[in-house]
Amino acid sequence: MHDLDELRRHLATPLGANHDPDQPPIAGHLLWDTLITAGHTPAVHDHSAGRAITLDLPDGTSIWISEQADITHPPAEHEGWCALHFNDPTDPLGDYVMVYMGDGLTHADDTAACVEAITAWIAAHQAVGAIARQAAYVALPKTIPRETLRMTWVIAYSHPGFNGIRPPTPSTQHAATLIHRSWEKPDPTNPDADPTDLWIYLRRGACTGCPWEGPNRRDHNQAIEDALDHTHPTWRQHPALPTGASGKRAAQLAAHRSAIHPARWFDSGGPLKVTTTIRRDRHEPGRAPGGGYLVKVHQPPKLKPGTAQLSLLDQSSDPEDEDY
Ligand SMILES: [Zn+2]
Known part of the structure; x- marks a missing residue:
């Protein structure tokens, strides 16, 4: 129907009083204008x-909007826009997520809903830092497909800053937290990674007091430890304490x-390191005396002679390659 230059000119011509009667209205025109607005x-x-x-x-990715690979159909015959966000816009068979799929709305309502979804999605895509990402995430409209929501970085459930469906709570000092997103692809940090070894999640340490984010990690605890390096750089030097004491021993x-930590360490959200006999025991948010992380340091149980089989059991249960 159009060559490309004609189509571009047509889209860039305002609708309304000066509409050219020789150019039939096309559904893409309202979309074009709404995007600009x-x-x-x-x-x-x-x-x-x-x-x-x-x-x-700006990051080289691209969002394509059309109805079944067409933007020139008459508005009266419009059924619904589909918006796809491509990682590599020159590869239409490559990686993408669906941002919007219209269904059953009028041309005007569908166009408005599509542009609303795209605008909120771009804000979430471009947000950096735990607080900005989470704020953009909870502002996404319900039209964003569920599968697509899982691809968005969010603060992990119950970790600092997480506030359910409400906007996140920033902190006045640097405070460690954990963000994650669905991945289900091989290690993104290693081009030679085993293509069959899929990471279920990508995780990063992050901060509720500033936009800092750590590197991509597979492991829950490793991401939190990155964040502690950011918020409490000396934390690795502190010894891990035993737990489970009572009475005089607990006192x-x-x-x-108190003696082995700097003054105000816990008030500033510093972590408490404790020993655990459980391999890959997860660090727990909010469990240190000031609300910081309880960091689990694995220490195999001390074995009495004749109980060596316990040690074998302990090793055989090590899920080295699982997402944990
Ligand atoms: Zn920070």
């Missing part, structure tokens, strides 16, 4: 052969605990 810069590209309106994001341990 929402602050976006739409484009029509050669690599999509004009079959989609495209938003190119002695509490005194020892």
Whole structure:
């Protein structure tokens, strides 16, 4: 129906009083105008052969919007926009997530809902830091597909800053937390990774007091330890204390605990390191005396002679390659 230059000109012509009667109205026109009103810069590209309106994001990714690879159908015949966010816009068969799939709305309502979803999605995609990411996540409209929501970085349930469906709570000092997203692909940090060994989640240490984020990790505890290196850099030097004491022994341990940590260590959200006989025991948020992390340091049980089989059991239960 259009060559690309004609299509671009047509889309960029305002609707309304000066509408050219020789140019039949097309569904893409309202989408184009609504995107511009929402602050976006739409484009029509050669690599999509004009079959989609495209938003190119600064990180090189791209959102394509069309209805079954067409933007030129009459508004009255419009059924629903589909918006896909491609990692590599030159590879239409490559990695993408669905941002919006219209269904059963009028052309005007569908276009408004599509642009709302795209605008909120771009804000979440571009947010950096635990608080900004979580705030953008809870602001996403319900039209974002559930599978797509899982691809968004969020503060992990019950970790600092997490506030359910409400916006997150920032802290006035640096405070460790954990963010994660669904991944289900091989190790993104190693191009030679075993392609069959899929990481279920990507995790990062993060901070509720600033936008800092740690590197991609598979392991829950390792990500939290990255965050503690950011918030409490000397934490690795502190000894791990035993737990489970009672009575006089518990009082002695509490005194020892105060003596070996700097003043205000726990008030500032510092972690408490404790020993555990459980391999890969998870660090727990909020369990240190000031609300910081309880950090679990594995210490195999001391064996009496004749109980060596316990040690074998302990090793055989080590799920080295599981996402934990
Ligand atoms: Zn920080």
